[in-house]
Amino acid sequence: xxxxxxxxxxxxxxxxxxxxxxxxSAGEVGTTYLESLRDAERFLGTRCPVCGIVxxxxxxxxxxxxxxxxxxxxxxxxxxxxxxxxxxxxxxxLSPLAPPFGFGVIRxxxxxxxxxxxxxxxxxxxxxxxxxxxxxxxxxxTGSILDVSHFRPSREVV
Amino acid sequence: xxxxxxxxxxxxxxxxxxPAETAADLVFEACTRALEDARLSIEDVDVVITGSxxxxxxxxxxxxxxxxxxxxxxxxxxxxxxxxxxxxxxxxMRVLAGWGTVLYCAHHKGSESVMxxxxxxxxDPIFERFLGIEAVTSAALQARAxxxxxxxxxxxxxxxxxxxxxxxxxxxxxxxxxxxxVEDVMGSPYIADPLxxxxxxxxxxxxxxxxxxDREHARSAGSRAVRVRGVGYSxxxxxxxxxxxxxxSALRDAAARAYRGAAIDDPARQIDLAEVSEVFGYMxxxxxxxxGLCGPGEAGEMTASGRTARDGDIPVNVSGGCLSANPVxxxxxxxxxxxxxxxxxxxxxxxxxxxxxAVAQGFNGPCGQSQCVWVLGGEE
Ligand SMILES: [Zn+2]
Numbered sequence: 438x439x440x441x442x443x444x445x446x447x448x449x450x451x452x453x454x455x456x457x458x459x460x461x462s463a464g465e466v467g468t469t470y471l472e473s474l475r476d477a478e479r480f481l482g483t484r485c486p487v488c489g490i491v492x493x494x495x496x497x498x499x500x501x502x503x504x505x506x507x508x509x510x511x512x513x514x515x516x517x518x519x520x521x522x523x524x525x526x527x528x529x530x531l532s533p534l535a536p537p538f539g540f541g542v543i544r545x546x547x548x549x550x551x552x553x554x555x556x557x558x559x560x561x562x563x564x565x566x567x568x569x570x571x572x573x574x575x576x577x578x579t580g581s582i583l584d585v586s587h588f589r590p591s592r593e594v595v
Numbered sequence: 596x597x598x599x600x601x602x603x604x605x606x607x608x609x610x611x612x613x614p615a616e617t618a619a620d621l622v623f624e625a626c627t628r629a630l631e632d633a634r635l636s637i638e639d640v641d642v643v644i645t646g647s648x649x650x651x652x653x654x655x656x657x658x659x660x661x662x663x664x665x666x667x668x669x670x671x672x673x674x675x676x677x678x679x680x681x682x683x684x685x686x687x688m689r690v691l692a693g694w695g696t697v698l699y700c701a702h703h704k705g706s707e708s709v710m711x712x713x714x715x716x717x718x719d720p721i722f723e724r725f726l727g728i729e730a731v732t733s734a735a736l737q738a739r740a741x742x743x744x745x746x747x748x749x750x751x752x753x754x755x756x757x758x759x760x761x762x763x764x765x766x767x768x769x770x771x772x773x774x775x776x777v778e779d780v781m782g783s784p785y786i787a788d789p790l791x792x793x794x795x796x797x798x799x800x801x802x803x804x805x806x807x808x809d810r811e812h813a814r815s816a817g818s819r820a821v822r823v824r825g826v827g828y829s830x831x832x833x834x835x836x837x838x839x840x841x842x843x844s845a846l847r848d849a850a851a852r853a854y855r856g857a858a859i860d861d862p863a864r865q866i867d868l869a870e871v872s873e874v875f876g877y878m879x880x881x882x883x884x885x886x887g888l889c890g891p892g893e894a895g896e897m898t899a900s901g902r903t904a905r906d907g908d909i910p911v912n913v914s915g916g917c918l919s920a921n922p923v924x925x926x927x928x929x930x931x932x933x934x935x936x937x938x939x940x941x942x943x944x945x946x947x948x949x950x951x952x953a954v955a956q957g958f959n960g961p962c963g964q965s966q967c968v969w970v971l972g973g974e975e
Binding site: 443446448450453455459461463467471492493494500519520521522523524525526528530531532534540541542543544550551552553554555566581582583 | 614615653709711712715718720721722723725726727728729731732733735736737738739740743784785786787788789790832834835836837840
């Protein structure tokens with residue numbers, strides 16, 4: 438009986454990496470939106486003329502009605518935390534933040550839909566669904582979603 | 596629906612790392628097993644469909660790299676990038692389009708890449724990706740929303756992990772059989788609250804294949820042919836903030852379509868067994884509700900009462916599910932294959948008595964955005 442050649446084999450592994458530059462268009466709606474964050478610290482949504490839903494993130498077309506949404510709506514920088522998590526594992530390639538920090542779906546005042554953003558700069562143990570949060574804008578703004586640095590518990594007086 | 600049957604199935608051994616085999620080797624292994632199971636040779640196959648993902652494989656048009664391994668030369672070939680339930684649905688359509696015998700295979704080598712980097716890239720590059728969100732943190736948002744909706748605690752979510760890792764002991768191809776308790780799950784480190792390590796599926800290498808055939812070509816398989824009674828799919832919004840994350844509405848729609856084809860109007864009574872894609876423990880609860888195996892918000896109680904256990908009245912994931920082996924893309928196909936084996940009565944040690952009708956579920960996209968449901972077996 439001959440010994441199977443595979444039994445004593447050490448497997449070679451080729452290390453590599455795929456690195457391809459991209460330049461993603463933010464589109465007309467995305468550009469208007471990001472410019473407003475950068476230049477005016479103002480969130481914008483779009484309203485569907487048929488169902489009346491105010492979308493934030495804004496979009497060109499209502500996915501429910503399949504109609505154009507040409508109307509811009511100014512939104513507040515405060516909102517409600519719809520759901521949240523606390524990231525516990527560092528992923529340096531994905532985020533410069535050191536855990537623990539939060540991700541949340543936030544529904545801004547004046548909008549009907551939520552959007553994803555970061556929650557940190559406070560004890561993330563206090564995170565609760567339904568809590569009031571407010572945006573903290575970055576000092577240096579470049580026309581990116583990170584012109585909003587993060588959200589924190591709202592300091593508004595009820 | 597026209598008569599279409601699954602006449603052959605094949606799975607590789609699933610493991611955290613299978614360094615000795617390339618993706619093509621795994622595909623060859625799965626396809627060979629499916630052909631043997633169907634008592635066919637590759638010459639009997641009219642159409643070949645492959646399932647792969649360029650990001651996971653780290654190569655452009657990854658499907659082309661496995662074409663040799665699935666015997667596709669000179670055959671009618673197409674490729675599907677998405678979960679195995681959708682790939683198998685494409686195979687079904689090829690049969691319905693008049694091609695007698697269709698082979699579909701899917702592969703995944705999770706060991707060769709870095710999961711969070713790849714799942715991060717499924718999010719919008721302008722508005723979401725640079726926040727650092729990926730599969731686990733996004734699923735955690737859904738888990739929290741679901742817990743909040745129904746007032747569930749983390750211990751209830753942990754029951755799924757305990758059950759499925761325990762079930763995996765009876766499944767020889769499963770990767771991660773574990774003797775574990777709710778306390779063990781609760782004590783495992785948080786990855787993204789409320790999800791802990793034991794709530795999350797592992798990284799897996801492996802492949803699977805199925806052979807579908809029309810009535811005429813299914814004849815050779817005899818009683819081992821398992822009829823496809825209904826397939827449905829449905830999609831929810833892409834942006835997480837547009838969706839009600841606690842409500843599996845896309846799955847409910849997909850299930851309604853599959854059940855219409857299968858003439859099922861009371862799934863909790865008419866379905867004997869389910870295999871669902873619980874990449875995270877909480878998902879099994881949500882998917883059971885979406886499939887109508889219980890009412891909305893009732894899956895936690897159903898699980899706690901043991902009804903979804905191996906000896907319960909509606910066993911869910913007796914194979915160990917995705918928590919015990921999660922080759923992405925292949926995972927949904929595994930659910931279909933497990934249902935086929937159960938209906939045939941050939942699931943070995945994890946066979947459940949008297950399974951006549953089984954339902955399999957798979958999904959694509961963050962938090963189960965796009966859902967696919969298969970109803971297999973059952974009465975003529
Ligand atoms: Zn509308």
